[in-house]
Amino acid sequence: MSPLLFLIFLPFVAIILILCGAPARLTSLLTTGLNFLLSLFLCYHYNLVLGGWQYLQETKIVPKIGLNFTLGADGLSLTLLLLTGLVSFTAICVTPKMERSPNLFYCCLLIITAGLAGAFSSLDTFFLYGFHEIALIPVFIMIGIWGSGDRQAAAWKATLYLGADSLIVLLGIIALYLSAPTSFRSFDFRVMAELSQNEISHPASWIYLLLLAGFGTLVSLFPFHSWAPSTYSSAPAPTAMLHAGVLKKFGLYGLIRLALPIFPVAVGKFSMLLLILLICNIIYIGYVTIAQRRLDWTIAYSSVMHMGTIFLGLVAFNMLSLSGAALLMFGHGLSIAVLFALCGALRARTETLTYDELGGLAQLLPKASLLFGFGTMASVGLPGFTNFAGEILIFFGATATVIINQGSKILIIAIIAALWGVVISAIYMLRAYRSVFFGPIFQAERWTNIKDLSLKEFAPVTLLLVVLLITGIFPQLILNLVNTAFR
Amino acid sequence: MNPLFLELTVVLLGIALLMVEAFFPKLCKKRLAFVGMGGLFFVLLLTWLPMSSVSIESAPFYTIDNVALFFKRFMIVTTILTLLMSLDYIPVIERGIPGERLGAGVGEFFILPIFACASLMWLVSAVSFILLFVSLECMTVVLYISISYLRKDPKSLEAGTKYLILSALTTGFLIYGISWIFGVTGTTSIAHLAESIVLLPASSMTPLLFGTGLILVALCFKIAAFPFQFWLPDVYQGAPTPITAFLSIASKAAGFVLLLRFLEQLYLIPTLGKKVFAITTLLAIVTLLFGNLAAMAQTNMKRLLAYSSIAHTGYILMAVASIGAALAVPAIGFYLVAYLAMTSLAFIVLMIVTETSGGDEIYCFQGLHERSPLLAAAMTVAMISLAGLPFSAGFFGKFFIFQVAFQQGHYGLLAVATLSVVAGIYYYLKVVKAMYWKQPSETCTPITLSKLTTVLISALIAVIIILGIYPTPILMSLQ
Numbered sequence: 001m002s003p004l005l006f007l008i009f010l011p012f013v014a015i016i017l018i019l020c021g022a023p024a025r026l027t028s029l030l031t032t033g034l035n036f037l038l039s040l041f042l043c044y045h046y047n048l049v050l051g052g053w054q055y056l057q058e059t060k061i062v063p064k065i066g067l068n069f070t071l072g073a074d075g076l077s078l079t080l081l082l083l084t085g086l087v088s089f090t091a092i093c094v095t096p097k098m099e100r101s102p103n104l105f106y107c108c109l110l111i112i113t114a115g116l117a118g119a120f121s122s123l124d125t126f127f128l129y130g131f132h133e134i135a136l137i138p139v140f141i142m143i144g145i146w147g148s149g150d151r152q153a154a155a156w157k158a159t160l161y162l163g164a165d166s167l168i169v170l171l172g173i174i175a176l177y178l179s180a181p182t183s184f185r186s187f188d189f190r191v192m193a194e195l196s197q198n199e200i201s202h203p204a205s206w207i208y209l210l211l212l213a214g215f216g217t218l219v220s221l222f223p224f225h226s227w228a229p230s231t232y233s234s235a236p237a238p239t240a241m242l243h244a245g246v247l248k249k250f251g252l253y254g255l256i257r258l259a260l261p262i263f264p265v266a267v268g269k270f271s272m273l274l275l276i277l278l279i280c281n282i283i284y285i286g287y288v289t290i291a292q293r294r295l296d297w298t299i300a301y302s303s304v305m306h307m308g309t310i311f312l313g314l315v316a317f318n319m320l321s322l323s324g325a326a327l328l329m330f331g332h333g334l335s336i337a338v339l340f341a342l343c344g345a346l347r348a349r350t351e352t353l354t355y356d357e358l359g360g361l362a363q364l365l366p367k368a369s370l371l372f373g374f375g376t377m378a379s380v381g382l383p384g385f386t387n388f389a390g391e392i393l394i395f396f397g398a399t400a401t402v403i404i405n406q407g408s409k410i411l412i413i414a415i416i417a418a419l420w421g422v423v424i425s426a427i428y429m430l431r432a433y434r435s436v437f438f439g440p441i442f443q444a445e446r447w448t449n450i451k452d453l454s455l456k457e458f459a460p461v462t463l464l465l466v467v468l469l470i471t472g473i474f475p476q477l478i479l480n481l482v483n484t485a486f487r
Numbered sequence: 488m489n490p491l492f493l494e495l496t497v498v499l500l501g502i503a504l505l506m507v508e509a510f511f512p513k514l515c516k517k518r519l520a521f522v523g524m525g526g527l528f529f530v531l532l533l534t535w536l537p538m539s540s541v542s543i544e545s546a547p548f549y550t551i552d553n554v555a556l557f558f559k560r561f562m563i564v565t566t567i568l569t570l571l572m573s574l575d576y577i578p579v580i581e582r583g584i585p586g587e588r589l590g591a592g593v594g595e596f597f598i599l600p601i602f603a604c605a606s607l608m609w610l611v612s613a614v615s616f617i618l619l620f621v622s623l624e625c626m627t628v629v630l631y632i633s634i635s636y637l638r639k640d641p642k643s644l645e646a647g648t649k650y651l652i653l654s655a656l657t658t659g660f661l662i663y664g665i666s667w668i669f670g671v672t673g674t675t676s677i678a679h680l681a682e683s684i685v686l687l688p689a690s691s692m693t694p695l696l697f698g699t700g701l702i703l704v705a706l707c708f709k710i711a712a713f714p715f716q717f718w719l720p721d722v723y724q725g726a727p728t729p730i731t732a733f734l735s736i737a738s739k740a741a742g743f744v745l746l747l748r749f750l751e752q753l754y755l756i757p758t759l760g761k762k763v764f765a766i767t768t769l770l771a772i773v774t775l776l777f778g779n780l781a782a783m784a785q786t787n788m789k790r791l792l793a794y795s796s797i798a799h800t801g802y803i804l805m806a807v808a809s810i811g812a813a814l815a816v817p818a819i820g821f822y823l824v825a826y827l828a829m830t831s832l833a834f835i836v837l838m839i840v841t842e843t844s845g846g847d848e849i850y851c852f853q854g855l856h857e858r859s860p861l862l863a864a865a866m867t868v869a870m871i872s873l874a875g876l877p878f879s880a881g882f883f884g885k886f887f888i889f890q891v892a893f894q895q896g897h898y899g900l901l902a903v904a905t906l907s908v909v910a911g912i913y914y915y916l917k918v919v920k921a922m923y924w925k926q927p928s929e930t931c932t933p934i935t936l937s938k939l940t941t942v943l944i945s946a947l948i949a950v951i952i953i954l955g956i957y958p959t960p961i962l963m964s965l966q
Contacts, residue, residue, distance in 0.1 A: 062962060101856065145923060175893060
């Protein structure tokens with residue numbers, strides 16, 4: 001039996017235990033903690049020399065149409081499983097006490113965790129699709145009950161947007177499946193890629209566009225991004241951490257697994273389109289982010305903007321840029337989780353996140369300020385953090401494509417835009433940091449009873465930052481893993 | 488074993504129960520229901536015995552192929568579920584029927600579905616227009632009685648009358664269509680329809696198409712395809728809830744079996760088949776659009792389920808229009824089984840909530856999670872499955888249907904269906920929203936469930952999830 005199965009089923013067991021009356025917080029902490037340790041162990045245990053798919057397990061579901069439940073992982077999946085373990089554990093750590101049905105909240109978080117673990121370890125497109133879709137209803141329920149701001153509108157928008165987008169992905173997957181000759185048909189993406197590379201199947205390039213639109217929406221690719229900011233700013237902090245930190249990466253993961261290997265021709269044909277969209281993501285959304293006047297919206301938009309850089313890594317399509325993109329996925333997942341966790345902690349204390357009503361909080365909340373400073377640096381991509389290593393690899397890789405393969409002019413423009421994007425993100429993140437934590441204290445009498453971060457908020461965020469620093473200083477730890485996928 | 492014994496046993500069971508009810512009026516009515524369920528379960532087990540084939544000479548109107556056997560089981564399970572639901576419905580019946588003694592009329596409420604079950608079992612085996620017509624009428628007569636069963640409730644009477652008039656009208660269409668087809672081909676056999684049509688001269692195609700059209704109208708009434716769906720919301724709302732569930736599941740499934748048997752024959756004749764399947768595709772499109780768009784505006788739970796039932800007819804019609812694909816018939820069978828599980832779960836929860844909150848509007852579901860977490864979870868699973876989200880039976884159902892439609896190149900239909908699913912996510916989640924986001928109103932108290940109901944609800948949740956992960960047994964039994 002594959003150890004990956006435990007990653008998926010442990011959260012479900014925990015849910016049943018909670019329904020039977022086990023203490024919700026403790027059970028969830030233990031489960032996600034165990035999952036985190038297990039994924040860490042799997043990364044360590046993975047045979048780098050051998051590479052390829054390991055921990056394989058196959059169960060036949062509908063043999064007649066080649067539908068199996070196949071589990072397996074390579075370096076890329078393991079990196080994302082590690083990300084899932086880390087972020088879900090910290091998300092449950094920072095979950096505050098709540099008055100309305102806390103058990104339901106923990107159950108929802110566990111369902112999302114299980115779905116993510118399943119999505120990143122399934123080799124079958126059907127289950128890949130199914131597991132990522134599990135998150136839809138829990139997120140709907142969580143934003144509606146525990147969200148803030150205009151939460152009902154945000155919940156509807158996110159659910160309908162992502163529901164429609166996942167249907168487009170489903171259509172793409174079915175079309176891809178049917179494009180192979182009858183006797184070869186399989187839902188396994190390894191088989192699909194092999195068939196396409198050996199020219200046994202000839203998937204039409206419109207299928208690539210379906211997949212790009214579907215997965216692109218989940219990654220909030222311009223112009224399908226408008227669900228993301230409202231969702232992330234309204235969602236409770238743990239939900240936003242999981243959604244922006246990990247679930248969003250699933251869209252990129254899907255593109256890397258399905259679109260790139262199966263449609264080498266179409267990817268080249270439509271690279272122009274994708275480049276223009278990602279430039280919009282970086283520059284247009286970058287300026288929109290600068291215009292935000294609230295901390296939660298700034299962070300939410302920043303997560304949309306950073307996706308542009310990762311897309312650049314995918315379009316450049318060489319070993320360097322792809323592994324850089326994977327590294328940045330990991331780094332961005334952690335850094336955005338840090339920021340949303342702190343954002344949630346601040347919201348609980350100040351009840352407002354508008355820049356005009358905040359200021360000078362560093363004097364009152366020194367710990368929060370310190371951590372937010374680190375989070376800002378990580379998000380901007382300062383050397384020493386994983387994001388820096390990822391971005392630099394993407395830039396090098398993309399430039400290599402320009403020089404070696406006579407890449408198009410638009411690719412050069414995209415690289416320059418992405419470099420400029422680093423400056424843009426420095427502007428809005430530093431401004432956010434300044435307006436919330438520095439300067440004179442605004443309305444000092446309001447904050448007389450404010451308390452700094454408690455241990456259960458401080459420790460998990462520190463854990464995330466420590467991982468960011470370690471993998472930032474020794475990016476080889478992750479790169480060795482990730483490279484096995486792009487060999 | 489001779490398959491004709493199956494229906495015979497069910498009829499005898501019904502008659503025996505009626506006699507017991509008549510001669511022992513003091514007997515506890517619940518016992519009748521349990522005996523009925525036990526008897527039906529016994530017949531269900533009998534269907535797994537090896538069947539001797541029915542010779543063409545002795546019964547040319549009857550077939551016992553995989554489809555017939557599958558749907559016989561389907562009908563028995565539906566009836567058992569209806570009887571189980573009826574147990575929780577006893578207080579409403581007692582209020583709805585003015586009688587000298589308490590419990591009058593309760594017994595018959597348990598027995599009538601058994602007769603309907605027998606006629607449905609004949610219906611799915613019918614390969615002759617005559618048996619088709621007779622068994623369809625048998626079922627409808629039982630439904631006339633059951634729908635207007637609560638004679639103190641004007642809504643129930645209204646529903647019964649509407650169903651009676653419209654159903655009688657479509658019966659006219661059906662018998663008229665049958666006589667046209669008989670007039671042209673000289674046969675009442677469905678199984679040999681294609682053979683007879685091939686021999687016909689080209690000039691008789693027009694009357695044949697006319698007859699086909701009339702029969703399609705009657706069948707579309709049964710499955711509630713647009714534009715023959717007008718009766719549905721009112722009848723659903725007025726009928727006793729267990730009967731609504733029975734009507735929504737069994738009657739629809741029967742309609743689809745007949746449609747399949749009829750269209751399979753026409754499919755064999757390219758010239759005629761093309762026209763008929765163009766009509767089916769069109770019907771699927773308009774049914775999908777109408778059902779989903781109309782459902783979005785509903786505030787009453789029963790009406791929401793009624794319009795959603797129209798929408799599901801649309802999805803199944805997609806598969807009917809793609810009948811050329813190898814997986815089309817199993818896809819329809821699987822979808823109906825999924826529909827059986829999720830709809831009955833939704834109706835059971837609806838029935839309990841109506842009984843404890845005094846209404847079947849969606850706002851009556853507010854805060855259900857705090858009143859009974861199990862009921863809220865059950866309704867959520869039912870809604871997820873109806874909406875077609877992964878790892879529920881409904882998802883696999885839609886997945887197979889989308890796949891066969893893709894295979895047959897129905898791209899326009901697929902686009903409409905995609906939009907419909909999104910609309911579906913919206914209106915099903917309206918219920919989820921009411922249950923979780925909103926607080927219960929102060930007058931509402933926590934709901935306690937009987938042990939039997941708890942087991943039934945948990946079992947249905949399990950069935951929906953298991954079928955959502957492992958659909959093969961159902962799929963394979965229709966190959």
